[in-house]
Amino acid sequence: MKKRELTSQQLIEAAILLFAQHGIEKTSLAMIAAEVGITKPSIYYHFASKDELVEKVFEYMFSDYHFGQYFPISDFNEQNFAEKLFQGGISMFPQDKENFYPVMRLLNEFMLTAGRGGHFGEAVVAMQQEFLEGFRQLLQHGAKLGVIEEENADSRAYVLALVVDNITSYMMMGVKLDYEKIWKEAVNATFRKGVDVIE
Amino acid sequence: MKKRELTSQQLIEAAILLFAQHGIEKTSLAMIAAEVGITKPSIYYHFASKDELVEKVFEYMFSDYHFGQYFPISDFNEQNFAEKLFQGGISMFPQDKENFYPVMRLLNEFMLTAGRGGHFGEAVVAMQQEFLEGFRQLLQHGAKLGVIEEENADSRAYVLALVVDNITSYMMMGVKLDYEKIWKEAVNATFRKGVDVIE
Amino acid sequence: MKKRELTSQQLIEAAILLFAQHGIEKTSLAMIAAEVGITKPSIYYHFASKDELVEKVFEYMFSDYHFGQYFPISDFNEQNFAEKLFQGGISMFPQDKENFYPVMRLLNEFMLTAGRGGHFGEAVVAMQQEFLEGFRQLLQHGAKLGVIEEENADSRAYVLALVVDNITSYMMMGVKLDYEKIWKEAVNATFRKGVDVIE
Amino acid sequence: MKKRELTSQQLIEAAILLFAQHGIEKTSLAMIAAEVGITKPSIYYHFASKDELVEKVFEYMFSDYHFGQYFPISDFNEQNFAEKLFQGGISMFPQDKENFYPVMRLLNEFMLTAGRGGHFGEAVVAMQQEFLEGFRQLLQHGAKLGVIEEENADSRAYVLALVVDNITSYMMMGVKLDYEKIWKEAVNATFRKGVDVIE
DNA sequence: AATGAATGAGGATTCATTCAT
DNA sequence: GATGAATGAATCCTCATTCAT
Numbered sequence: 019m020k021k022r023e024l025t026s027q028q029l030i031e032a033a034i035l036l037f038a039q040h041g042i043e044k045t046s047l048a049m050i051a052a053e054v055g056i057t058k059p060s061i062y063y064h065f066a067s068k069d070e071l072v073e074k075v076f077e078y079m080f081s082d083y084h085f086g087q088y089f090p091i092s093d094f095n096e097q098n099f100a101e102k103l104f105q106g107g108i109s110m111f112p113q114d115k116e117n118f119y120p121v122m123r124l125l126n127e128f129m130l131t132a133g134r135g136g137h138f139g140e141a142v143v144a145m146q147q148e149f150l151e152g153f154r155q156l157l158q159h160g161a162k163l164g165v166i167e168e169e170n171a172d173s174r175a176y177v178l179a180l181v182v183d184n185i186t187s188y189m190m191m192g193v194k195l196d197y198e199k200i201w202k203e204a205v206n207a208t209f210r211k212g213v214d215v216i217e
Numbered sequence: 218m219k220k221r222e223l224t225s226q227q228l229i230e231a232a233i234l235l236f237a238q239h240g241i242e243k244t245s246l247a248m249i250a251a252e253v254g255i256t257k258p259s260i261y262y263h264f265a266s267k268d269e270l271v272e273k274v275f276e277y278m279f280s281d282y283h284f285g286q287y288f289p290i291s292d293f294n295e296q297n298f299a300e301k302l303f304q305g306g307i308s309m310f311p312q313d314k315e316n317f318y319p320v321m322r323l324l325n326e327f328m329l330t331a332g333r334g335g336h337f338g339e340a341v342v343a344m345q346q347e348f349l350e351g352f353r354q355l356l357q358h359g360a361k362l363g364v365i366e367e368e369n370a371d372s373r374a375y376v377l378a379l380v381v382d383n384i385t386s387y388m389m390m391g392v393k394l395d396y397e398k399i400w401k402e403a404v405n406a407t408f409r410k411g412v413d414v415i416e
Numbered sequence: 417m418k419k420r421e422l423t424s425q426q427l428i429e430a431a432i433l434l435f436a437q438h439g440i441e442k443t444s445l446a447m448i449a450a451e452v453g454i455t456k457p458s459i460y461y462h463f464a465s466k467d468e469l470v471e472k473v474f475e476y477m478f479s480d481y482h483f484g485q486y487f488p489i490s491d492f493n494e495q496n497f498a499e500k501l502f503q504g505g506i507s508m509f510p511q512d513k514e515n516f517y518p519v520m521r522l523l524n525e526f527m528l529t530a531g532r533g534g535h536f537g538e539a540v541v542a543m544q545q546e547f548l549e550g551f552r553q554l555l556q557h558g559a560k561l562g563v564i565e566e567e568n569a570d571s572r573a574y575v576l577a578l579v580v581d582n583i584t585s586y587m588m589m590g591v592k593l594d595y596e597k598i599w600k601e602a603v604n605a606t607f608r609k610g611v612d613v614i615e
Numbered sequence: 616m617k618k619r620e621l622t623s624q625q626l627i628e629a630a631i632l633l634f635a636q637h638g639i640e641k642t643s644l645a646m647i648a649a650e651v652g653i654t655k656p657s658i659y660y661h662f663a664s665k666d667e668l669v670e671k672v673f674e675y676m677f678s679d680y681h682f683g684q685y686f687p688i689s690d691f692n693e694q695n696f697a698e699k700l701f702q703g704g705i706s707m708f709p710q711d712k713e714n715f716y717p718v719m720r721l722l723n724e725f726m727l728t729a730g731r732g733g734h735f736g737e738a739v740v741a742m743q744q745e746f747l748e749g750f751r752q753l754l755q756h757g758a759k760l761g762v763i764e765e766e767n768a769d770s771r772a773y774v775l776a777l778v779v780d781n782i783t784s785y786m787m788m789g790v791k792l793d794y795e796k797i798w799k800e801a802v803n804a805t806f807r808k809g810v811d812v813i814e
Numbered sequence: 815a816a817t818g819a820a821t822g823a824g825g826a827t828t829c830a831t832t833c834a835t
Numbered sequence: 836g837a838t839g840a841a842t843g844a845a846t847c848c849t850c851a852t853t854c855a856t
Contacts (some may be wrong), residue, residue, distance in 0.1 A: 022836075039333065043242040046829060059832080060837045068830065100414040126329055129390060134238065143390055152228060152395070173402035176378055176394060184383040190344055191331040193392050195349070195375060202415050203372035212409040215299040220819070246844060258848075259820050385837065420815070437731065441640040444850060457853080458816045466851065498812040521727060527788060528723055532636065541788055548792070574792060575778055582781040587687035589729040589740055593747070593773060598814050601770035608809040613697040614799050618840070643825060656827080657841050665826065 026074075028054045031180045033075050042072060042127055054131030076128060076138055080123060080145060085152030089157055101164045103156070104205045107182050111197060112189060122190045146183070153179040155206070167211055174208050220283045225263045225273075227253045232274050237319030241271060241326055253266060275327060275337055278320060279344060284351030290358055298364045303404045306381050311387070311388060343383070350380040356407070365409055373407050424472075426452045431473050436518030440470060440525055449495045474526060474536055477519060478543060483550030497563045501554070502603045505580050510587060516588060520588045544581070551577040555587055555606070565609055572606050621673075625651045630672050635717030637671060639724055642741045673725060673735055676718060677742060682749030688756055696762045697806060700753070704779050704798045709786060718786045743780070750776040754805070764808055769804050 032053035036045040047068055051058045065071040089106040112118030128138045153175035160166035166174070181204045184195050231252035235244040239291035250257045264270040271300055288305040311317030324341075352374035359365035365373070380403045385394050429449035432444040445466055449456045463469040487504040501575035510516030526536045558564035564572070579602045584596050629650035633642040644665055648655045662668040686703040709715030722739075729736035750772035757763035763771070778801045782794050 025836085041242070041329070041333070043240065047831090048829080056836090057838055058830085059839080062831075063836055086316070100263065104415050121340070123329060123333070126325070129386075130240070130325055130329065134240070134322070139391070143392055146390065146392055147398045150392070170402055173395075173399050174406075176377075176399045177403050177406070180383040180387070180399070181379050182375055184379040184386075187328075187383075188345065191328060191345065192338070192347055193342055193349070196372075200372050200375045202381070202413075203369055205408040206377050206413045206415055207373075207409065210406065210411040211410045212411060213400075215406045215408045216303050216405055247846080257846095257849090258822080258850090259830055262849070296825080296828090319833060423815080430745040439640070439727070439731070441638065445852090446850080454815095456851085457818080457819055460852075461815060469688050502813050521731070524723070524727055525782075528638070528720060528727070531722070532638070537789070541790055542784065544788065544790055548790070568800055571793075572804075573773075574797045575801050575804070578778050578781040578785070578797070579774055582777040582784075583725075586743065586777070589726060589743065590736070591740055591747070594770075598770050598773045598777070599813075602632075602766055602774050604811045605771075605774070605807065605811055607802065607812045608807045610807040610809060611750055612799075612803045613806045614701050614803055644827090645825080645840080653840090655825095656829085656840055656843080659827070660840060 022064070024052065029061060029064055029071065033071055034079060034124060035120055035183055037072075037075065037127070038124040041123075046110065047071075057178065058162050073138075075124075076141065079124065080141075082143065085149050085209050089152060089156055091152075091156055093158060094163075096163050096165055099160055099163065099203060100209060103178075103208070104202060107178075107185075107201045107205065108198065110182055110184065119190050126190070145215065149180045149183065150176060166209065178204055178208060220380065221263070222256065222355050224253065228260060228263055229274050230243065232270055233278060233323060235272075236274065236326070237323040241323075246270075246416060253392065269313050270318075276407055278323065279340070282344065284348050288355055290351075290355055293355065293358060293362075294364050295364055298359055298362065299404065299408060302377075302407070303401060306400045306404065307375075307397065308349075309381055310385065310400075314388075321385055325389070348382065349375060349378045365408065377403055377407060420462070423452065423454065423494075426468065428473050430478050431469055432477060432522060432569055433518060433596055435470075435473065435523040435525070440522075445469075471536075473522075474539065477522065478539075481543065485519075485545050489550075489554055492554065492557060492561075494561050494563055497558055497561060498603060498607060501576075501606070502600060505576075505599045505603065506596065508580055509584065509599060513587075517588050520584055524585070524588070529591060547581065548574060548577045564607065576602055576606060619661070621655065622651065624659060626661055626668065627672050627675050630668055631676060631721060632717055633668075634672065634724070635721040639721075644668075654680055663808075668734070672723070673738065676721065680742065682746050686749060686753055688749075688753050691753065691756060691760075693760050693762055696757055696760065697802060700775075700805070701799060701802045704775075704782075704802065705795065708783065709796060716787050719783055723787070746780065747773060747776045763806065775801055775805060 029050060036049055039045075040049075045139075046115065047061050048058045048093070051061055066072065073203050087197060088110050094197070096103050113130050131138050131142075136191075154172050156170045157166050157175040159179075161168045161171045181201065185201060187198060188195065191213065228249060232244070233250055235252060238244075247257045248262050249270075260270065260276055264273065272359050287309050288302070293301050311321065313330060327337045328341050330336075351408045353371050356365050356370045356374040356377075360367045360370045372388075380400065387394065390398060418529045431443070431448050434447055434451060437443075438447075445459050448469075449459055459469065463472065468532045486508050487501070492500050510520065515615050523540075529536050529540075551596060554568050555564050555569045555576075556571040560570045581600065583599060586593065587595060626647060629717045630649050633646055635651060636642075637646075645655045645657050647668075648658055658668065662671065676716050681813070685707050687698070708721065708723050725735045726736075726739050727741045733754065752773075754763050754768045754772040758765045778798065782798060786794060
């Protein structure tokens with residue numbers, strides 16, 4: 019890697035950590051520069067503005083955050099469907115809390131801007147929608163395999179999506195719960211057949 | 218109402234809107250003052266600092282945000298349990314989007330500070346926990362009434378809590394889904410009996 | 417005393433203490449009002465401005481700070497001259513440090529403005545000059561009585577004046593010295609006859 | 616000198632003048648910046664805060680204000696003792712009033728903070744004490760040389776210290792006196808032998 | 815005789831950004 | 836590739852002061 023790229027990446031990584039710790043707004047370029055060991059104006063050699071840095075941070079963070087990474091749909095069959103669904107969720111939870119929480123917090127901050135017409139909004143929403151759509155297709159796949167009831171499969175998929183997603187949020191906020199058990203229940207519910215109490 | 222209280226409340230309400238629109242950090246006292254039609258330093262007659270204003274905004278927003286308001290537990294019986302559970306969730310969704318979304322976005326921003334050791338952290342977490350505990354007790358009540366399977370009742374409760382909570386988030390971000398249907402599925406799942414696929 | 421006068425005086429006294437503690441500039445009207453238990457704008461009923469209050473404080477403090485109070489010239493005679501001179505100086509030193517030091521510090525602050533063309537300048541200088549002149553006349557009186565050498569009597573007087581004055585300053589700053597002994601030496605020197613080493 | 620150092624020093628020198636003219640509190644960073652011809656925030660490139668600037672000003676002003684500079688003790692011998700003592704005092708008086716008075720006034724303001732627990736207090740008191748101790752050792756030296764009476768040598772030293780010091784104050788306040796004559800008298804008195812009127 | 819509410823002027827400080835070197 | 840020096844805009848905040856009540 020050339021020096022330029024190296025420094026750029028160091029800047030991005032320092033920015034991620036600092037943004038996560040103090041928030042994007044409250045993180046000054048001076049702090050980031052200090053972390054990397056260069057001076058504030060030097061950042062401008064790598065990024066045209068703070069906004070561009072933020073953007074690059076966003077891209078860097080979420081470029082490989084995709085549904086298929088956690089739930090490789092083509093690997094799912096009748097035998098392993100439930101288990102792989104369960105494990106896929108578990109794999110989304112932060113293992114390495116030290117590094118993961120800050121990142122999640124930062125994701126959350128990007129989300130905030132979604133509703134504000136901030137320009138990440140669409141990207142974040144797109145990411146959420148990718149996961150919603152991922153779960154939908156996965157359960158449709160399950161329905162075709164006959165392991166999931168066809169009726170309401172989409173709604174069940176969305177419930178799953180909402181649960182995994184929010185589990186990560188709650189973990190991040192420090193709410194103590196047995197998340198594995200909760201996720202297990204959500205997965206199990208996906209396979210249950212039965213009457214609807216509410217129409 | 219005295220003039221002081223009136224202005225104070227106007228300030229709080231203006232602050233809520235502006236905080237929600239631009240974020241707390243990016244909302245300056247000047248903006249708030251302008252919105253209310255007074256001058257910037259006049260704010261200091263009502264609040265000792267921006268921090269105090271933020272605090273008061275927080276209190277004002279969430280002082281009457283309680284589980285019992287949406288799910289009055291003592292009203293739930295065998296006959297109405299499912300229906301009231303469903304309706305309770307619906308009542309939590311923003312009706313009046315114009316006013317509700319900003320408020321939710323602001324809640325989200327307060328949440329962000331939860332993980333950062335910000336001083337609202339505890340309060341926000343406490344709120345979340347109140348809802349988790351509310352759902353737990355509600356389903357325990359349902360178990361006693363015999364409408365809910367006793368086993369895993371707690372996990373089912375938490376799934377419900379995570380779903381309602383996240384539905385509001387997604388609405389806020391502008392993700393278009395048939396939320397009523399999703400919530401209906403989540404509620405129905407709560408009452409289903411059946412085998413667990415995953416142990 | 418009428419209520420008006422009472423409050424005015426309370427304000428002045430509170431101001432003296434606070435000015436002495438924090439400096440005139442750093443003492444806000446709010447602090448003074450709080451000390452007296454009224455509100456800030458109420459001060460304007462008693463004084464037209466902060467400047468006027470400062471002025472009245474000045475007058476109040478130094479209205480009875482006169483040479484004759486410490487050195488009643490007509491009481492001095494051949495027998496008691498040295499002793500009374502010595503005692504007069506001692507009586508100028510702060511007995512009640514708790515109350516005196518702040519007041520002296522404030523005097524010092526007023527003095528600062530003397531050189532700045534501040535409008536107390538003249539008054540402070542006048543005060544200093546009154547003491548200089550007081551000592552001068554006192555020693556002239558002593559010369560007439562024959563207890564002091566006529567030659568250089570004025571210079572000796574001024575030395576005395578400078579010493580007493582500065583002793584108070586040093587006490588105030590917290591410099592620890594045996595001031596009584598120093599003053600005694602200064603007084604004794606005043607009566608010594610002898611050759612001049614320097615012409 | 617590098618540009619940074621140059622500007623820093625210009626800032627310090629401008630600050631000294633302005634602090635002396637208007638007082639530290641009443642001198643704004645804007646005034647200082649304007650004097651030097653840079654903008655207000657640029658000051659922060661050189662000093663972390665106004666407080667730090669004040670501190671540096673203090674250090675700059677008094678780093679070479681030492682007793683030995685005026686009274687090089689090892690140069691004093693039987694022959695020249697009185698004369699050098701006299702001349703040393705004279706050399707402490709402001710020659711170049713234009714530049715010296717402001718500086719003295721500023722010293723005075725620093726002194727004010729001495730009693731207020733301000734953080735320069737100790738430094739100022741230490742300076743005063745250096746001069747007191749300097750005079751004490753000088754007269755002890757004189758006593759050993761036999762030109763000064765051993766008895767009361769310390770008190771005589773302190774009287775001298777108080778006189779020089781206060782002469783500068785009085786000059787600064789604009790009190791018109793024949794200071795040279797007064798100082799001559801003080802010096803002469805130091806050498807006089809004779810009885811004590813007061814015990 | 816005093817207060818409640820508000821204001822205008824000004825102050826320190828922060829920060830993204832620029833540009834010559 | 837990076838820095839030193841500086842800037843303009845904005846922000847929070849303080850305070851003496853006003854005035855209707």
